[in-house]
Amino acid sequence: MHGLHLTADLHDCRCAARWLVDASLLGAACRDAAQAAGLQVVGELLHTFAATRHGPGGVTAALLLAESHVCVHTWPERKAVTLDVYVCNFGADHSAKAQALMAELLALFEPRHAERHALQRGG
Template sequence: MQGLHLTADLLDCRCDAPWLVDADMLGAACVAHAEAAGLQVVGQLFHAFPATPEGPGGVTATVLLAESHLCVHTWPEQRGVTIDVYVCNFGADHSAKARALMAALEALFVPGHAQRNALQRGEIGAVVA
């Protein structure tokens, strides 16, 4: 269960509006960037939420990877995005691939501000009580 879990909270995104509201467009980009990073896509689900009085609905793009997962959630009314990339490093170290995927997705949204986190998860050979 050892792996790298990256998260990014992006604010003031200056990307073109469709990246925040078009589930199919965003989903296709997520798949393409995951594959370009050298990760293996094994499933996907993209969902657009309905508009609210505050503005257009956001989207969620979830990509299941052989190495683990990628999730992107958008809030167009706030020009905000959260990204979650987790890769298991049991058979090989996929950390560089996860970082490349995160960087490519961040660049897509052109954030004015970003809060990034990295968490090393699990230890090979560790005993969990």
């Protein structure tokens, strides 16, 4: 149950708009980033929200990892994203892999401002 839980709230993202509205594209990028970090993707769920009077709908990409999960939620009308990366450290310490995955996702969205948090879980 010991693990590292990383979160980030991204503001004023300068990435191409497609990363905020295309669930399939975002899912593939998350999958590639997780695998590049050495994490094992075992499932995924992608969802595109309907457009509103404020603009195009955002997307959610949730990947189930053998080590735990990664979730990305976008708000294209605000150029905002929330990131959630959690890895269990049962049997091995995957903390560096979680940090690498988070860094890759931050680079993808190019935020002008990011509020980041790290929580060590499981006493």
